[in-house]
Amino acid sequence: MPTSSASSTDSARSSSNGGVQSLERAFDLLERMADAGGEVGLSELSASSGLPLPTIHRLMRTLVACGYVRQQPNRRYALGPRLIRLGESASRLLGTWARPYLARLVEETGETANMALLDGDEIVYVAQVPSKHSMRMFTEVGRRVLPHSTGVGKALLAGFPPEEVRALLARTGMPAATEKTITTADGFLAALEDVRRQGYAIDDNEQEIGVRCLAVPVPDSPTAAAISISGPAGRVTEAATEKIVPVLQQVAAELSRALASQNPA
Known part of the structure; x- marks a missing residue:
């Protein structure tokens, strides 16, 4: 039987x-x-x-x-808790896959390139390729920051419903990193509207005075991810932004396709 x-x-x-x-x-x-x-x-x-x-x-x-x-x-x-080890290993691997694309960003824009993920309520940087300029930006891989004062945070949260963004901000608070940091939920939601309209996010001296950052999300990433370039405000000007953003968007699309090929349906 x-x-x-x-x-x-x-x-x-x-x-x-x-x-x-x-x-x-x-x-x-x-x-x-x-x-x-x-x-x-x-x-x-x-x-x-x-x-x-x-x-x-x-x-x-x-x-x-x-x-x-x-x-x-x-x-x-x-x-x-056993998922934590898997997540940390996957994040490192994702950063490894992204490095050639970030290197291209550095070659084409001249500025430091980063990749970041949304991990819970925080932004975590998983990869960076530094600029070749003597004056350049460094963000330690593994560093965690709150999303409201970063370009990558705006790029990522622009895809979330407003009520979810408000709930996240209520949990984290909105401390000012500089005098230009957005510190109200309404102000941040208005900034996200700009991101959706423009197709990219800006951190204009909001995380660190003298530094500007441009960021875009990685479309259809298996986890919420964004790439960015950061540099001195004197180099990342409005004129430079017009040239850099299309490069960011193109590299993000190529990285998205590469990640999809690692995870066939």
């Missing part, structure tokens, strides 16, 4: 693209948890994924056993 359980049947079942269905479902649940802020209940996951509760419970039990999910005292589920 067959003894195959529903679990083993699910594990062996192939998905439409030749993969293992249970793995696809498990990763889909992890992404849904991340979209929900990192903590959810089984009924919420069932409603958003369309999967039956017994299937979700079985998958979550496996993820808990592996350390990728943990169950809270209130019976809800949260993303687990």
Whole structure:
């Protein structure tokens, strides 16, 4: 008499693209948890994924056993600490992939090029190629900053609904890094409107006096990412901006295609 359980049947079942269905479902649940802020209940996951509760419970039990999910005292589920190591390694690898594209930015613009991700409520820099000028900008890879005073932060948050941006700003606060830092939610949302209209973001002496930064998002990146150039305000002028922005946008599009090729459907 067959003894195959529903679990083993699910594990062996192939998905439409030749993969293992249970793995696809498990990763889909992890992404849904991340979209929900990192903590959810089984009924919420069932409603958003369309999967039956017994299937979700079985998958979550496996993820808990592996350390990728943990169950809270209130019976809800949260993303687990084992994901941190995977995320840090993936961020470093993403920075490695980006470096040739950042090097092109430096060659074509003459200014320091950066790549940054939105990690929770903070911006984290994952790659940099410095300018060849003697006067140049340095941002340590791994450095974390709040998004409201950076060009990359504006470029990334311009794609978010206003209510989500307000909630993020309420959590982080909006301390002034310089006298030009935007310190009100309304002012920041107005700046994001400018980003959407113009197609790029500007940090005009807002993170550091004497430094201007131009940034664009990387389209369709697997995680929210942006690239930027930064340099002395005397070099990154309005006239220079008109020449630099198309280069930024082109390199961002090429980087997006390269990342997509690393993650075939």
